[in-house]
Amino acid sequence: MKILLTAKPGTTSQVKTGNWRELVYPVIDIEKCIGCGICERVCPEGICFPTGEKNSSGKGFYACDLNWCKGCGLCASECPVKAIEMKEEGK
Numbered sequence: 001m002k003i004l005l006t007a008k009p010g011t012t013s014q015v016k017t018g019n020w021r022e023l024v025y026p027v028i029d030i031e032k033c034i035g036c037g038i039c040e041r042v043c044p045e046g047i048c049f050p051t052g053e054k055n056s057s058g059k060g061f062y063a064c065d066l067n068w069c070k071g072c073g074l075c076a077s078e079c080p081v082k083a084i085e086m087k088e089e090g091k
């Protein structure tokens with residue numbers, strides 16, 4: 001049987017899938033962030049990362065790359081200091 005592939009294997013990192021997201025996206029309050037890294041560990045897309053910058057309290061804060069975010073909200077629900085708020089698209 002002949003199988004036709006529509007994409008070359010190993011190309012997903014080159015395809016921005018953030019536009020699959022329909023309702024919500026995470027916004028990190030960098031002043032609340034304590035740099036614990038939990039969002040990085042729980043994100044199924046692996047798109048939360050340390051920015052290398054510090055907030056006014058001297059904590060290294062994180063960011064999430066919305067180009068690949070699906071809006072699942074896991075980062076927000078697991079953040080121990082509630083630094084992540086899920087916002088509605090377009091608001």
Ligand code: SF4
Binds near residue numbers: 045046069071074
């Ligand atoms: S909402 Fe989901 S996919 Fe988006 S950054 Fe948070 S954990 Fe990752």
Ligand code: SF4
Binds near residue numbers: 032034039079083
């Ligand atoms: S889980 Fe919350 S406090 Fe921890 S690094 Fe992520 S945004 Fe910052």
